[in-house]
Amino acid sequence: MIMKSELPSWNEMEEGFITRTLTEEINETGSWRTFKPVIDHSRCTKCRLCIIYCPEPCIDLEVTSSDEKVTIDYNFCKGCGICAEECPVTCINMVEE
Amino acid sequence: MSGNLAAAYAIKQLDVDLVAAYPITPQTTIIEKISEYVANGELDANFMLVESEHSAISSCLSAASTGARVFTSTSSQGLLLMHEILFITSALRLPVVMTVANRSVSAPINIWCDHGDIMPQRDVGWIQLFAESAQEAYDKLIQAYRISEDPRVRLPVMVSADGIILSHTYEPIRLLKDSEVTSFSPWNLYPTRLDPDKPLTIGAFGYPEYYLETRYQSSKALEDTIKIISEVDKKYGEISGRKYGVVFPFKCEDADVILISMGSISETIRATVKKLRKKGEKIGMISLKLFRPFPFIEIVELIKDVKAIGVVDRALSPGAIAGPVYNEITTALYLSKINIPSMNFFAGLGGRDVTMEDVKDMFVKLKEVAKTGTVKDNKFYVGLR
Ligand code: SF4
Ligand code: SF4
Numbered sequence: 436m437i438m439k440s441e442l443p444s445w446n447e448m449e450e451g452f453i454t455r456t457l458t459e460e461i462n463e464t465g466s467w468r469t470f471k472p473v474i475d476h477s478r479c480t481k482c483r484l485c486i487i488y489c490p491e492p493c494i495d496l497e498v499t500s501s502d503e504k505v506t507i508d509y510n511f512c513k514g515c516g517i518c519a520e521e522c523p524v525t526c527i528n529m530v531e532e
Numbered sequence: 533m534s535g536n537l538a539a540a541y542a543i544k545q546l547d548v549d550l551v552a553a554y555p556i557t558p559q560t561t562i563i564e565k566i567s568e569y570v571a572n573g574e575l576d577a578n579f580m581l582v583e584s585e586h587s588a589i590s591s592c593l594s595a596a597s598t599g600a601r602v603f604t605s606t607s608s609q610g611l612l613l614m615h616e617i618l619f620i621t622s623a624l625r626l627p628v629v630m631t632v633a634n635r636s637v638s639a640p641i642n643i644w645c646d647h648g649d650i651m652p653q654r655d656v657g658w659i660q661l662f663a664e665s666a667q668e669a670y671d672k673l674i675q676a677y678r679i680s681e682d683p684r685v686r687l688p689v690m691v692s693a694d695g696i697i698l699s700h701t702y703e704p705i706r707l708l709k710d711s712e713v714t715s716f717s718p719w720n721l722y723p724t725r726l727d728p729d730k731p732l733t734i735g736a737f738g739y740p741e742y743y744l745e746t747r748y749q750s751s752k753a754l755e756d757t758i759k760i761i762s763e764v765d766k767k768y769g770e771i772s773g774r775k776y777g778v779v780f781p782f783k784c785e786d787a788d789v790i791l792i793s794m795g796s797i798s799e800t801i802r803a804t805v806k807k808l809r810k811k812g813e814k815i816g817m818i819s820l821k822l823f824r825p826f827p828f829i830e831i832v833e834l835i836k837d838v839k840a841i842g843v844v845d846r847a848l849s850p851g852a853i854a855g856p857v858y859n860e861i862t863t864a865l866y867l868s869k870i871n872i873p874s875m876n877f878f879a880g881l882g883g884r885d886v887t888m889e890d891v892k893d894m895f896v897k898l899k900e901v902a903k904t905g906t907v908k909d910n911k912f913y914v915g916l917r
Contacts, residue, residue, distance in 0.1 A: 442741055442742075443745070444745065445744075445745040445746075445748045445752070446749070448742070448745055448746065448749060450625045450686060450749065450750075450753070451623070451624045451625035451686070451734060451750075452623065452624065452734065452736065452738060452742070452746045453732055453733070453734050454732065454733040454734075454736045462737075
């Protein structure tokens with residue numbers, strides 16, 4: 436919760452509503468979620484389509500020396516379900532939080 | 533030159549970087565001429581062919597946010613289609629400049645002059661200059677860039693020049709030298725701009741805690757520009773010998789009645805005043821050169837002692853108590869605690885000719901009001917059958 440006294444007055448704000456902070460890093464859209472996408476890694480073909488389609492974009496391919504794994508950053512996943520819709524092998528399930 | 537060709541010539545001299553526009557009568561010949569300048573290498577600019585006016589203004593907004601000097605131009609329905617983006621341009625404080633060849637709005641379809649297109653743009657937060665001759669359209673466009681890019685202003689500017697009457701009529705025009713234009717309106721690197729090396733976000737989501745302050749900031753900035761607009765006009769006068777002011781009074785000093793108007797109609801009114809003055813009539817007129825911010829202090833100062841005023845509106849505001857210009861002036865008078873009987877004339881809609889006879893009639897009505905001190909019906913539609 437932002438306290439009133441911490442807020443800038445009109446002449447303290449930069450002209451033209453410019454935000455220098457990376458707003459996408461402070462607005463954790465993960466709090467919006469009702470349904471959570473859960474990947475069944477045993478069936479995932481690592482086709483990367485979900486990574487391309489995710490509007491946030493919060494899906495990533497984690498690469499280690501021995502393995503590749505598709506992971507979702509739930510701090511930012513807003514639960515829109517686009518990944519589940521687009522996954523060609525339907526291995527993403529939307530689970531109610 | 534016609535008003536449109538003069539505007540195109542000014543844009544060439546101003547060395548803009550990007551022009552994005554969609555053809556619409558009576559603005560089209562401005563863009564046609566500019567595309568010719570670009571094609572034959574006289575103007576080094578990016579000429580963007582867009583699919584609508586909405587895209588034209590959006591492209592200008594985006595290019596301006598990278599620091600480019602931009603230009604667009606439109607009329608009528610095209611301006612209405614830009615409406616949404618006009619608010620964004622001013623709130624983001626971007627120096628976009630456009631000309632509007634004022635034309636009526638549909639229906640019925642009509643390509644002639646009135647201010648029906650510009651009046652719905654009253655609240656978009658742009659500076660709105662009005663020209664009454666093709667010469668003035670040229671002069672105002674050169675001033676517009678200097679005003680718009682001034683670090684104290686940083687707001688978009690519209691230059692209105694009446695469609696057909698100014699856009700397509702040829703008149704002798706005094707042009708400045710290229711070097712004079714360049715030194716008067718030098719190309720400014722706009723201070724806050726998008727740069728991959730210094731990332732920033734513009735036009736982000738504004739929570740209720742920030743919205744009011746943001747809008748107040750740009751609206752206050754607009755109010756404060758009036759001083760700078762006058763200053764630029766004065767400086768322009770020094771190099772060109774032509775000075776217009778934010779309001780341009782004629783024979784007002786000892787006038788009993790004054791008629792106030794905006795745009796090309798003012799020339800007819802001035803000519804009528806000149807003629808009637810010779811017969812000893814104590815009448816005057818004021819041509820408004822600036823509509824946003826509204827120069828209410830300057831207007832009140834000029835009319836506070838007269839017996840009656842008339843305001844000519846070239847647009848309707850259906851359901852409103854009166855026309856848009858009249859509303860501004862009478863509110864200014866009310867707040868200054870001045871009570872002058874007044875009349876609102878609606879004239880020249882959809883290109884209807886306003887003759888010296890019509891203007892004479894307006895003065896006859898005003899003199900009657902001045903004599904009796906009462907107004908029977910304050911709205912009068914000139915030439916209504
Ligand atoms: S639910 Fe939406 S936001 Fe979350 S990972 Fe899938 S596509 Fe991205
Ligand atoms: S779309 Fe489905 S199969 Fe493809 S990488 Fe994403 S989860 Fe795996």
